[in-house]
């Protein structure tokens with residue numbers, strides 16, 4: 621094949637691929653239901669070198685604690701997790717003081733009674749409602765637990781984007797659908813006459829009215845007190861809650877890939893050495 625025909629063939633192939641991609645996204649747009657696609661946010665924890673922004677996790681925790689925790693539980697997280705490496709990394713003293721502000725149900729004592737005591741670092745976050753039924757009776761729907769929510773929510777990006785999302789290429793390796801959706805959800809209350817209408821909630825009817833708005837939480841680190849900032853911070857915090865070992869996972873993954881590359885090189889030269897004297 622001459623260079624000219626080769627370049628013609630590859631041009632044809634790329635045009636074909638481009639056409640395929642275009643029809644794919646057109647189809648995705650066509651069969652999409654009323655919910656628009658959440659906007660893709662820039663996250664520090666995205667990509668192979670992803671890591672959490674400590675200050676952001678601390679602010680996100682503040683939003684959770686002051687606003688969302690009135691309705692949403694966080695059952696799998698203990699106070700002490702907040703001081704562990706790879707998370708918001710509050711100091712142990714801060715965590716102890718924080719835990720002590722909560723009342724934890726414990727018991728039974730020697731008399732067989734349950735009692736309340738101040739929280740300890742090893743306690744898990746107490747839930748705002750005694751049980752899901754009580755939450756539904758008060759709110760009209762059960763607020764889902766936050767522990768895994770950021771990873772339990774996703775949305776369809778359609779063919780071919782879902783393929784590209786899986787590939788380790790620029791623009792690919794996309795795993796942040798959950799936090800992107802939560803940001804969009806918190807900003808998605810577009811109808812002033814219907815507090816339960818949300819652009820991004822599937823079906824648009826959500827039992828949760830807009831939980832935060834500009835100025836609702838008093839940040840002390842100078843970050844803007846805006847809805848978008850709260851939404852991003854609390855989503856990052858929820859991502860950490862759902863995957864506290866993300867940083868470790870990404871570091872291990874990188875080391876494994878680096879090892880495999882070096883090992884492949886060694887194997888190649890070993891093979892050359894071993895077969896060097898064989899006539900072929």
Ligand code: HEC
Pocket residue numbers: 683684687688689690691692759760761762763764769773802805806821825826827828831832854
């Ligand atoms: C007044 C109670 C209340 C507060 C405060 C609250 N929520 Fe909710 N939330 C709910 C209820 C109830 C639902 C269930 C909605 C439904 O199923 O229609 C819900 C659902 C959700 C969902 C799941 C949506 C889905 O796709 O299923 C997310 C995410 C969420 N809330 C985030 C937050 C965040 C973040 C905060 C704090 C900034 C917050 N909520 C504060 C009551 C609350």
